[in-house]
Amino acid sequence: MVMDVALKKALIEDCAKVITAHADELTSLDQAIGDGDHGVNMKRGFESLLADADALAARPLPDMLKAIGTQLVMKVGGASGPLYGTLFLSLAKEIGEAPNTENARAAFASAIEAVKARGKSEVGQKTMLDVLAPVLAAWDNRAGLAAHLSETARQAADATIPMKAIRGRASFLGDRSIGHMDPGARSSSLLIATIAKHFGA
Amino acid sequence: MANVGIVIVSHSEKVAEGAADMVRQMVGDAVPLAFTGGNSEGGLGTDVGRIMEAIDRAWSDAGVAVLVDLGGAETNTEMAIEMIDETKQQRIVICNAPIVEGAVIAATEASGGSPLDIVKQTAEELSPQ
Numbered sequence: 410m411v412m413d414v415a416l417k418k419a420l421i422e423d424c425a426k427v428i429t430a431h432a433d434e435l436t437s438l439d440q441a442i443g444d445g446d447h448g449v450n451m452k453r454g455f456e457s458l459l460a461d462a463d464a465l466a467a468r469p470l471p472d473m474l475k476a477i478g479t480q481l482v483m484k485v486g487g488a489s490g491p492l493y494g495t496l497f498l499s500l501a502k503e504i505g506e507a508p509n510t511e512n513a514r515a516a517f518a519s520a521i522e523a524v525k526a527r528g529k530s531e532v533g534q535k536t537m538l539d540v541l542a543p544v545l546a547a548w549d550n551r552a553g554l555a556a557h558l559s560e561t562a563r564q565a566a567d568a569t570i571p572m573k574a575i576r577g578r579a580s581f582l583g584d585r586s587i588g589h590m591d592p593g594a595r596s597s598s599l600l601i602a603t604i605a606k607h608f609g610a
Numbered sequence: 611m612a613n614v615g616i617v618i619v620s621h622s623e624k625v626a627e628g629a630a631d632m633v634r635q636m637v638g639d640a641v642p643l644a645f646t647g648g649n650s651e652g653g654l655g656t657d658v659g660r661i662m663e664a665i666d667r668a669w670s671d672a673g674v675a676v677l678v679d680l681g682g683a684e685t686n687t688e689m690a691i692e693m694i695d696e697t698k699q700q701r702i703v704i705c706n707a708p709i710v711e712g713a714v715i716a717a718t719e720a721s722g723g724s725p726l727d728i729v730k731q732t733a734e735e736l737s738p739q
Contacts, residue, residue, distance in 0.1 A: 488682035491689035
């Protein structure tokens with residue numbers, strides 16, 4: 410499908426709104442097990458996308474995703490800037506101008522591999538990958554796919570609570586990272602739920 | 611051929627600046643040297659744009675060796691390298707070494723005119739194998 414300008418703009422605006430609305434929550438999650446900057450960093454990045462929403466939405470989908478990725482790399486900082494930036498830059502390369510569900514799934518699969526490489530991380534290490542990978546695994550041909558993926562993301566973020574961090578700053582805490590939701594998993598599930606809403610969830 | 615340049619990337623501008631001061635005092639001005647630390651708002655962190663600028667300031671045709679501190683500094687430096695002109699990318703390396711000692715040792719090696727791979731190798735001999 411070709412995504413029209415209004416849909417692209419609404420996606421950017423709503424993703425920015427959800428990150429801004431949850432910035433304090435993301436920060437407190439990150440204060441528990443990281444360096445406490447995830448909320449403020451993500452908010453800064455997504456506010457810069459919001460400020461550019463009209464220009465971004467006017468671009469073809471791959472160009473828009475590339476611009477979003479570059480902007481997140483430059484504005485978010487921390488470790489999440491390059492990780493989310495890499496996710497969007499990889500999607501931009503693979504998705505094509507008018508993706509069907511299968512194209513989108515394949516692009517998402519490549520993007521997850523790119524995030525793994527950037528973070529030198531694997532599934533099961535209490536990171537954003539522990540939301541992204543289950544969502545990919547749940548991505549099938551069912552009716553009501555968007556709602557299914559949204560719910561999968563929510564449950565997967567919850568499932569990071571008992572995990573022990575192996576990558577990132579949280580890994581310094583060892584067993585003490587157990588019992589807290591991973592902030593990157595939370596921000597990923599928020600974004601996936603927000604995007605899914607526009608596709609029928 | 612010019613000497614290899616050294617770039618220091620820390621989460622803290624003070625750490626980066628202090629490490630650079632030590633390099634200047636112990637090695638002198640024979641190597642191009644740049645440092646960056648902190649995020650775009652002056653807090654602790656690392657910033658891809660600033661890292662790209664630091665690599666540019668320390669640029670040498672012999673290449674640039676980058677010393678980093680904690681994880682995000684490495685991730686952001688890798689991202690910065692990928693966003694730099696492709697013809698330069700292969701002449702930029704990240705040294706897996708302690709940031710202060712690594713910067714001094716790498717700069718010492720570079721000041722004698724050693725090529726980039728030797729500079730990197732010498733710095734990395736400091737890391738536990």
